[in-house]
Amino acid sequence: MTAQTITSVDQILEHSSGLEKRRRLYSGLFGAIFIALVVSGFIAAEEMNSGGFVQGITSFFDYPSAIVVETWEAGPAWFGLLWTYFPALIETVNMAAVATIFGTVFAMGLSLAATRDLGVHPVLVPIARRTMDIMRAFPELIIALFLIFMLGTTPVPAIIAIAFHTSGALGKLFSEVNENVDRGPLEGMSAAGASWFKRVRWAVIPQVLPNYTSYMLLRFEINIRASAILGFVGAGGIGTELRKAISWSNGADIMALFVLLFLTIMLIDQFSGYLRRRLVGSSFMLAS
Amino acid sequence: MSTLTAPPMAPGDAARINAGQADVMARHRRAVLWPAGLLALVCVYLIYAFIAFDVPGLIGKSRLDRGVLLGLDSIAYKVHIEKNLRRDQLEIAVEGERAAVYETPPDWVTIDGADPMTSKIDIDMGSGYRFVIEGSSVTLTGPDLYEPLVITSTEDGVEWSGATPEWVLLDPRKVEARPSLFERVQVTSGRILVFRYFWGWEDFWFDFRSPLSGLSAGELWSLAWSDDRIDAEVSNAHFIFDEFWGNPGWQHGDVFKALLETIIMAFLGTVVAAFIGLPLAFLAAANFNPDPVSRFAIRRVFDFVRGVDNLIWSLIFIRAFGLGPLTGVMAIALTDIGTLGKLFSEAIENIDNKQVEGMQSTGAPAVTRYRFGVIPQILPVFISQSLYYLESNTRSATVIGALGAGGIGLKLVETLRTGKDWENTLYIVVLTVIVVIGMDMLSGWLRRRLST
Structure with missing residues (x-):
């Protein structure tokens, strides 16, 4: 059994807001880790790639358009x-x-x-x-x-x-x-x-x-x-x-x-x- | 005690029962015939395919022996002893490794004399066979040889005498003897070559020439903690790791980097697809986008990017972004925007509208309505489908990689292309399968955790 005994409305509110805080902390933490993973992944991918993203996006349509023209x-x-x-x-x-x-x-x-x-x-x-x-x-x-x-x-x-x-x-x-x-x-x-x-x-x-x-x-x-x-x-x-x-x-x-x-x-x-x-x-x- | 008595039959009953039974039997016959007919059709189709793909011709041309050798090569390695009579050379080396030459012969090779060219070389093949090289000939003795087989290399060919069992291929230009898969001798004019196979992957942990080669796990452990440095520059533990990581034959570091690249491709591709697909899915859902024209257009875009397949997208992206994981990310993301967008839009169309209406009745603005009325309803689908695609994209990423985008797939194709390092191929295959199964388990576990 949990040790906590709830006796008043204030305690219930306190308890629930504590739970809420913890939930937010967890989802915030999860979100932060997730964003860190995505950002570092992109940096790593950009580094490992032989061509960069910026010059790539400009030449992206060259090949498909060449195909269409031919x-x-x-x-x-x-x-x-x-x-x-x-x-x-x-x-x-x-x-x-x-x-x-x-x-x-x-x-x-x-x-x-x-x-x-x-x-x-x-x-x-x-x-x-x-x-x-x-x-x-x-x-x-x-x-x-x-x-x-x-x-x-x-x-x-x-x-x-x-x-x-x-x-x-x-x-x-x-x-x-x-x-x-x-x-x-x-x-x-x-x-x-x-x-x-x-x-x-x-x-x-x-x-x-x-x-x-x-x-x-x-x-x-x-x-x-x-x-x-x-x-x-x-x-x-x-x-x-x-x-x-x-x-x-x-x-x-x-x-x-x-x-x-x-x-x-x-x-x-x-x-x-x-x-x-x-x-x-x-x-x-x-x-x- | 009461006895059961059948009620007397009415005049039409017998006929009705018979008719009912006939009906049941007819249905039963149909139930049997229908699948049988289908099966027959499938069989006819398979016979057509059998002929169309020329399976008999293929069986004739197939090289199953190649498969056996390849299988053996991927789980065993061979050490060769080569006596070159023309160049006066004797070499004992691990086959396939450029630098793995034995300075002192291993304990199963005995050379009695100082000069290896003139002395007798006695090779214990481990399985009861004994190959002895003396001068320009090799003498084979073994359990199924009633007398020794002597093969001599001459100026213009090969000569032999003694027992000639089935496993010897005799040709005046080249004699090849292979008592079992694990021992082999090849004699041509001017050269005697003996192979002995061993189970396992040679020098998997450390290179043949590394000072750590051949040490046991216990020795390594104590070495890692000792202050007596092998290399004055770095600590022993660091040195051991470097030797392992940079092993030139196995390239553990490179393989790991390639695996990471593949995982990055799958992860980022799925993330990008999920976060671009979600807003687009709202535009494709009938209950959020009342305009049928734009809805139709978005849906056809989904169909198009999905239908083209990530492999073909990757071919286009390689032209634009060059080789590397970024290309794979884009290809996976683009294809999955279509797949996930379609799945999400179906989920959005199926939401319960009461929650949105409830929020609306309290005067909540549109953003709040979406955030608390819609998002919680589609979140389970969003998470579970994204995770499911993360797993399947790991496999796609290997394939895309093999065709040029990089990562473990490309590494695999490189080892296959040389056609010699089958043990490296198997190593990469095993790692890939482990990563894919790991991703499968991780995504399954996360799905179960997040859905409760």
Whole structure:
């Protein structure tokens, strides 16, 4: 018990104003530390950077404007470039799709192992969780570079790298969904003597599938960006083309690739947003 | 005791039950068929992808042996003993380090004689194998050799005699024997090269030539507190730290600086994005900005900066600001202004208006209304989303760094490019993963603390 006994209104006021003062002191202190961190960080960043902020801001629009000018000069032929780079875009989208499919499958397995009271051995739970943490923390780029060294410059290393990361990232989200399932159907199935596989298939999967799909679509969107980025290190697709265009300073090509990438991301963003609202917003029945 | 008796069936009951059952079965069939059809579609797509990405061709061309060697190289180091017959030279050195040459041979190498070129060099490979170099030939003895294998380097090639197990690659120009991954001998015309592998990272703490090399932790501890200075200029503890920090093979100091750069990039990028994104989010929220045109414009700006991705922004910023963390900060900040701005504006649109109305009824000015009516409601979202993005930006910062902005990502790509210092690569990978997991835990902990 706290030693303080409050007997009068004055004491209550005194006590509360003391608390208030302490609260202000803490938030003031926190704010001061935060500002100090930000300021010193900026000074450090400015020092470490090869070019400064002030001269940088003046030349900031030079590069984008050069790209726009070159695109303008290319004229109607520019639209032909969109068609030229379309196969590369398809490759990038395929990379992302395959990686998302494999990632989702592994994530489902991992998340089932990482959920308590779902009939898996309790020893597996922390192991599966730590595995997912590590898989999530591994930057895709590292795995991709390692695999490119072994398998050569093809899209497959990027797919494996993205799938690896996706398994960890989705696995965590999936296991959170699993934790929140209604246990009623599960108990009903157990009472009827259903096997573990049947319990998961008919009591868990129908409940979690809408959320799974929604997260998967979100991840697909992220993975398109990731596979475009990994193209920069030689994994193929639109990233490789973009790297070539940037190193040769072909403004029109850069613009065409930007537009393609941007349109794709926007399209998928809109489509998956719509689908996600449909799935999670309404009651989604497997049998319907 | 009463017995249960079924009520007598009405004429239509049997048909109704049958129909109900048929209906259930049909729904069950649909429930089974629907996912099966989807699975089949996915399989067809994967087969297409399998062909489109030419996986069979890739398997044929892949160099899995490279992977094994690379894995071994990142957790083991090798010491080589090279006898060059043309130049009359014998060298015992740690491979991969320019200056790590043994002055006196290690205890597993015995040279019986003063001149290493003429005397017998007996190498104990540690695993039962024994390689003896004498003159221009090397004799291999071991548990699976029924008689010694003698490989001789001649003027114009290599000759051999004795047992020839599977692990020897025989070629008149070059003979390579590798009983296991940990011992290896290579003989060409004029040169005999023996490798012995050891587990671990060589000279991780101190450089090979440092006076501290090979000391145990206890010895170092007592040395740090002793007044007997190694270097008269600085204290022993300081000297030990300097030797570790400046270790030329591992560059602990540089790696640490690079890690700090990456963390700065993620931290500042997120902070800038959060504090610019918040006021913009008010402009994008329908309940605070009644003008649909500007609202639409702000929202499309959010979509645009978010859609372009921080990597592409970083490529543009590198042109303007040069290489370094500032570039990364700008790229992360710009992308996340879009993401956080969108999330914040959704939170602002969902606030409970009663608090604002209550403040308004007391005649509070607009600033006070925002400060006490709106901010407390969106603060949890603001903090938790910012922290969440801090964690994910740490990972993005490594990738941006690798493509030129600097920090740990660039360091990593540098070690990969040489293709030799795999142990350094692994070291940086481990540090990066630790930092990312640390950030994840820190942001999770802060989120839990601040949300209660």
